[in-house]
Amino acid sequence: MKIKVALAQFDIKFGDPKANEKRVEELTKEAADGNADVVVFPEMWNTGYALDKLDQLADEKGEETKQLFYKLARQYQIGIVGGSVAVKENGKFYNRTLVVDPVGEVVGQYDKVHLFRLMHEHKFLTAGEQESYFRIAGVPSASFICYDLRFPEWIRTVALHGAAVLYFPAEWPSARIEQWEIMLKARAVENQTFVVAVNRVGKDPDNQYNGHSLVIDPLGHVIADAGDKDGITFADIDLDQLNQVRGPIPVFADRKPKLYK
Numbered sequence: 001m002k003i004k005v006a007l008a009q010f011d012i013k014f015g016d017p018k019a020n021e022k023r024v025e026e027l028t029k030e031a032a033d034g035n036a037d038v039v040v041f042p043e044m045w046n047t048g049y050a051l052d053k054l055d056q057l058a059d060e061k062g063e064e065t066k067q068l069f070y071k072l073a074r075q076y077q078i079g080i081v082g083g084s085v086a087v088k089e090n091g092k093f094y095n096r097t098l099v100v101d102p103v104g105e106v107v108g109q110y111d112k113v114h115l116f117r118l119m120h121e122h123k124f125l126t127a128g129e130q131e132s133y134f135r136i137a138g139v140p141s142a143s144f145i146c147y148d149l150r151f152p153e154w155i156r157t158v159a160l161h162g163a164a165v166l167y168f169p170a171e172w173p174s175a176r177i178e179q180w181e182i183m184l185k186a187r188a189v190e191n192q193t194f195v196v197a198v199n200r201v202g203k204d205p206d207n208q209y210n211g212h213s214l215v216i217d218p219l220g221h222v223i224a225d226a227g228d229k230d231g232i233t234f235a236d237i238d239l240d241q242l243n244q245v246r247g248p249i250p251v252f253a254d255r256k257p258k259l260y261k
Contacts, residue, residue, distance in 0.1 A: 001138070001139075001238075001239045001240065002236055002237060002238050002239065002240075003037045003038065003137045003138075003139060003236075003237050003239070004034075004035060004036045004037050004038075004234060004235070004236050004237075005036060005037065005038045005039075005040060005196055005215060005234070005235050005237060006027075006030075006031030006034060006036035006038070006039040006040065006232050006233070006234055007040055007196070007198050007213040007215070007224065007226050007232065007233040007234075007235070008024070008027040008028070008031065008039050008040060008041045008042070008083075008198060008232055009042065009198055009199060009200065009201055009211045009213045009226045009229070009230065009231065009232075009233065010023050010027060010042070010045075010200065010201065010202075010230050010231070011200065011201050011202030011230050012042065012044070012045050012048045012171070012200050012202065012204075013048070014047075014048040014049075014050055014204045014205065015047055015048060015050035015053055015057060016047075017046045017047055017057060017059070017064075020045050020046050020047075020048075021046070021064075021068055024041060024045065024068065024072075025068075025072060027039065027041075027231070027232055028072045028076055028078065028080070029076060030231070030232045031076075031078060031232055031234075032076035032077070032078045034232065034234050036078060036232075036234060037078065037079060037137040038078065038079040038080070038081060038136055038137050039078055039079070039080055039081070039232075040080075040081040040083065040167060040169065040196055040198045041080075041081070041082055041083030041169060041198060042083045042169050042170060042171060042198050042199055042200040042213075043083055043084045043095070043145055043146050043169040043170045043171045043200070044083075044084055044085065044086055044095060044171055045083045045084070045085060045200070046059060046065065046085040046086055047085070047086045048171070048204050049119055049171065049204055049206070049207075050204075051119075051120060051121070051123070051124040051125070052124070054086050054088065054093045054124060055088070057086065058086040058087055058088035058093050059085055059086065059087050059088065060087075060088050060089075061087065061088070061089050062085065062087045062089075062096055062098060065082065065085045065087075065098055066098060066100075066106060069082055069098060069100040069104070069106075070100065070104035071104070073100045073101065073102050073103065073104045074102070074103060074104045077102045078102055079099075079100065079101055079102055079136045079137050080098075080099065080100045081097070081099050081108075081136065081141075081143060081167045081169070081196075082097060082098040082099060082100065083097065083169035083198060084096055084097045084110075084112065084145050084169050085098070092126040093124055093125050093126060094111040094112070094125060094126055094128065095111065095112040095115075095121065095125055095145060096109065096110065096111050096112075096128075097109065097110040097111075097112075097132065097143050097145060097167075097169065099132075099134050099136055099143065101136060107134045107135065107136065108132050108133075108134030108136070108141075108143060109132065110128065110130070110131070110132030110143050110144070110145070111126075111127070111128025111129075111130070112125070112127065112128055112145040112146070112147070112148065113127055113128045113129065113148060113151075113154060114127070114147045114148050114150070114151055114154070115127050115147070116146065116147040119171075119206070119207075121147075131157065131158045131161075132144075132158070133158060133161045133163065139164050139165055139239065140161070140162050140163050140164050140165075141163055141164065141165040141166070141167060142155075142158045142159065142161070142163040142165075142166050142167070143166075143167040143168075143169070144158070144166065144167070144168050145168070145169055145170070146168070146169070146170035146171060146172060148168070149168055149170070149180075149183050149184065149187065149197075150183065152186070152187065152190065155187055155191065156190070156191060159191040159193060160252070163191075163193055164193060164194065164239055164242055165193060165194045165195075165196060165237065166187060166188070166191065166193050166194070166195050166196070167195075167196050167197075167198075168184065168187075168195065168196070168197035168198070169197075169198050170197060170198065170199045170200075171199070171200050171207075171209060172199045172209070173207040173208060173209055174207075174208045174209055174210035175207075175208070177210055177212055180197070180199070180212065181212065181214065181222075184197050184214055184216055185216055185220040185222075186220075188216040188217065188218055188219075188220055189218065189219065189220045190251070191218075192218045192242065192245050192246050192249070192251060192252075193218055193242075194215065194216065194217055194218060194237050194239075194242075195214070195215070195216040196214075196215050196235075196237075197213060197214045197215075197216075198213040198226075199211050199212060199213050199226075201228055201229070201230050202230070210228045211226050211227060211228045211229065211230075212225060212226065212227065212228070213225070213226035213233060214226070215235035215237065217237075217241060218241060218242060218245040218246075219245060223235050223236075223237070
């Protein structure tokens with residue numbers, strides 16, 4: 001079985017949800033025109049890190065984002081791993097991923113668990129407490145957000161459900177981009193999964209971003225690298241490779257969880 005993913009790497013307009021929604025529409029059309037099964041967006045694409053303006057900018061209960069993805073998924077018959085957006089709910093703010101299937105149904109939702117102090121998330125956002133495991137394009141998958149990448153124990157906890165693909169939307173600054181690639185490769189190899197990671201490009205008042213959205217196979221090989229360009233990058237994922245990797249080296253069967261405390 002094969003699926004085609006589209007990495008929608010773009011320059012997020014700081015504090016301008018309408019401009020960013022328009023760009024998401026353009027990129028979804030481009031992904032569909034390229035026959036992608038799934039399009040994936042970066043972290044906090046609706047507002048960027050305008051955290052001190054979330055009371056005015058955050059999407060109330062994520063409803064505007066849901067309606068946008070509903071429309072785009074049905075119009076273009078494409079699955080959407082919606083990066084993440086700033087959401088306001090019950091007086092709190094969350095960094096939330098929404099996953100929508102090609103008929104417009106929300107099949108996955110995830111609130112970022114690990115909040116990044118260096119970018120002051122802990123001062124404005126509420127951490128999630130639930131894992132995200134879903135099927136998109138018929139494939140068992142899981143989603144994390146940016147800083148979660150540094151917590152392999154959390155990723156393994158979710159991967160144990162049987163995920164074949166791990167998605168990582170991010171706003172990962174260029175100053176630490178080498179760590180991004182190293183850790184993404186490690187998460188792919190140690191969990192024997194494909195990794196699809198979408199970063200942004202451009203800059204905001206505090207950071208510069210140089211993209212390098214990646215698709216990595218279970219052996220740690222880079223299938224696709226979006227470089228530093230704004231736009232869509234396509235990659236084909238051959239899921240049959242999982243059996244070739246997991247068969248000879250059954251890391252999940254060989255685990256000793258009683259000792260991992």
